[in-house]
Amino acid sequence: MKIKKSNVSILLFVLIGVVPFAAAFIYALLYSFGVIGVANNGFTLQFWESVLASGIFFKSFLYSFIIALTAVTISVGGALWITLKFKKQLEKRFLSFIIYLPLAIPGVVTGFFTLQLFSKGGFFARISHKFGLITKASEFPDLVNDGLAFGILLSFVTMVMPFFVLLFLNVYKNERVEELSVLAQSLGANPNQIALRVFLPILIKKTWVLIVLYFIFLLGAYEVPLILGQESPQMLSVLIIQEIKQYDLDKISEGYVVAVLYTLIVSAAAIVLFLPKRKSAYAN
Amino acid sequence: MFLEVQHIVKSFGEEKVVKDLNFSLESKQTLSILGKSGCGKTTMLKTIGGLVASDSGKILLNGEDITETKPEKRNIVYLYQEDLLFPHLNAFENIAFGLRLKKIPEGLIKEEVNHMLQSLELEGQADKMPTELSGGQRQRVSFGRAISTNPSLLLLDEPFGSLDTGTRQRMQELFKKLTAEYKITSLFVTHDLKEAVLMGDQIGFMHDGILKVYEDKKDFIQDPETGVQNEIDFWGGLI
Numbered sequence: 001m002k003i004k005k006s007n008v009s010i011l012l013f014v015l016i017g018v019v020p021f022a023a024a025f026i027y028a029l030l031y032s033f034g035v036i037g038v039a040n041n042g043f044t045l046q047f048w049e050s051v052l053a054s055g056i057f058f059k060s061f062l063y064s065f066i067i068a069l070t071a072v073t074i075s076v077g078g079a080l081w082i083t084l085k086f087k088k089q090l091e092k093r094f095l096s097f098i099i100y101l102p103l104a105i106p107g108v109v110t111g112f113f114t115l116q117l118f119s120k121g122g123f124f125a126r127i128s129h130k131f132g133l134i135t136k137a138s139e140f141p142d143l144v145n146d147g148l149a150f151g152i153l154l155s156f157v158t159m160v161m162p163f164f165v166l167l168f169l170n171v172y173k174n175e176r177v178e179e180l181s182v183l184a185q186s187l188g189a190n191p192n193q194i195a196l197r198v199f200l201p202i203l204i205k206k207t208w209v210l211i212v213l214y215f216i217f218l219l220g221a222y223e224v225p226l227i228l229g230q231e232s233p234q235m236l237s238v239l240i241i242q243e244i245k246q247y248d249l250d251k252i253s254e255g256y257v258v259a260v261l262y263t264l265i266v267s268a269a270a271i272v273l274f275l276p277k278r279k280s281a282y283a284n
Numbered sequence: 285m286f287l288e289v290q291h292i293v294k295s296f297g298e299e300k301v302v303k304d305l306n307f308s309l310e311s312k313q314t315l316s317i318l319g320k321s322g323c324g325k326t327t328m329l330k331t332i333g334g335l336v337a338s339d340s341g342k343i344l345l346n347g348e349d350i351t352e353t354k355p356e357k358r359n360i361v362y363l364y365q366e367d368l369l370f371p372h373l374n375a376f377e378n379i380a381f382g383l384r385l386k387k388i389p390e391g392l393i394k395e396e397v398n399h400m401l402q403s404l405e406l407e408g409q410a411d412k413m414p415t416e417l418s419g420g421q422r423q424r425v426s427f428g429r430a431i432s433t434n435p436s437l438l439l440l441d442e443p444f445g446s447l448d449t450g451t452r453q454r455m456q457e458l459f460k461k462l463t464a465e466y467k468i469t470s471l472f473v474t475h476d477l478k479e480a481v482l483m484g485d486q487i488g489f490m491h492d493g494i495l496k497v498y499e500d501k502k503d504f505i506q507d508p509e510t511g512v513q514n515e516i517d518f519w520g521g522l523i
Binding site for chain 1: 333335355356357359360361362364368370371372381382384385386429430433
């Protein structure tokens with residue numbers, strides 16, 4: 001019997017995309033309820049109760065949410081401004097190369113760069129000392145492993161903003177925003193009205209799916225918060241890995257509880273956000 | 285005269301694209317301008333619309349010098365060759381675009397846009413996005429959007445160039461009907477001989493950056509440069 005090409009594609013998608021994810025999720029779920037695990041003795045709600053009662057998950061989730069939202073907002077806002085103001089200059093070969101460059105640098109390297117530049121013993125602290133702005137390292141402001149997550153935000157923005165600049169430039173060209181702006185001007189729109197009624201809605205509506213996906217990606221980012229984050233609260237991925245790798249065996253199950261909760265929230269958000277808009281990127 | 289264009293010159297680098305442009309047009313009239321690709325028609329329209337700055341010369345609209353006026357303040361609408369609609373707005377909102385800029389009350393916008401949709405024979409299409417409309421429908425929405433702002437002058441740059449013969453003919457008829465209904469003054473650029481004769485109250489021929497406006501259609505037909513005689517000879521030879 002001849003197997004249809006589309007059936008093979010679906011089978012491959014299920015095998016590569018669905019099965020490993022589903023298996024990992026089921027494993028985490030069973031671990032979180034104590035069904036599996038070295039020190040576990042069968043089904044229990046103890047680990048869930050412990051995580052929910054301590055509030056550690058919600059604190060970490062809120063912290064991660066605020067950092068990811070701030071980083072995406074700064075990146076998208078900055079990229080929109082750069083696209084609007086410098087689109088002609090960015091068409092030049094050298095500048096477009098400069099934008100591509102940060103995309104080739106892995107997150108872990110960006111994290112270390114930020115640490116080397118902004119830590120109390122880093123490049124800017126030494127420069128400040130040389131110029132007499134500080135007399136000892138402790139006088140340099142906390143810019144990494146700090147409460148306001150300055151280092152994490154800076155690294156995220158450095159990593160994400162160039163991607164959005166390239167994306168917006170591409171959409172600007174493909175959606176003929178230049179011609180539409182001229183048309184709007186001809187219909188009586190001033191530069192502010194063109195930006196608000198043509199430029200922004202077209203670019204945002206065409207790219208909002210990617211913006212949301214990047215937000216989810218940053219929400220679960222690991223290397224950068226691991227290098228630049230503070231002790232508490234931690235971003236979610238760092239918290240999960242730390243819990244899972246603890247010597248206290250009960251903590252492993254609690255780590256899986258956090259992982260399951262995070263997966264459920266992100267999946268639910270993705271379903272709510274993406275399902276009604278699947279028909280068209282411009283559908284109202 | 286409603287529109288007076290005096291000694292307009294426009295160059296891009298060394299190349300002189302529009303050379304000493306001189307013509308005038310009465311109110312509520314259409315001047316159709318025939319010319320081959322690259323003869324400077326689009327640059328001429330964009331210069332009049334203020335979208336391209338002229339090197340020298342003067343443009344008077346209803347007696348007022350608008351040469352230095354910003355494009356958004358001229359009340360001149362330039363219509364692209366293609367049916368360029370705002371992709372994030374439906375048909376209704378595309379037509380309402382110019383009206384919303386003028387901050388007209390919502391009730392009046394609804395009334396005017398619905399009337400326009402009816403005039404354009406687009407009833408029932410108001411909620412459709414540009415991708416859900418046919419080429420002819422998109423071009424009609426584009427027209428409606430331009431006319432709804434009640435422009436002093438409408439500049440049409442080969443507006444039916446991308447349409448099939450049947451749709452093009454229906455659009456020509458619709459354009460004639462709408463310009464009469466809304467009392468529109470317009471410059472209609474085309475490279476189609478028949479369309480130029482059909483659409484214009486006056487006819488001009490543009491060649492290598494120079495525009496010649498004819499006294500009447502007879503002069504236009506008799507001028508060997510326009511190619512009308514060649515067409516007549518060709519079709520006559522087939523009979």
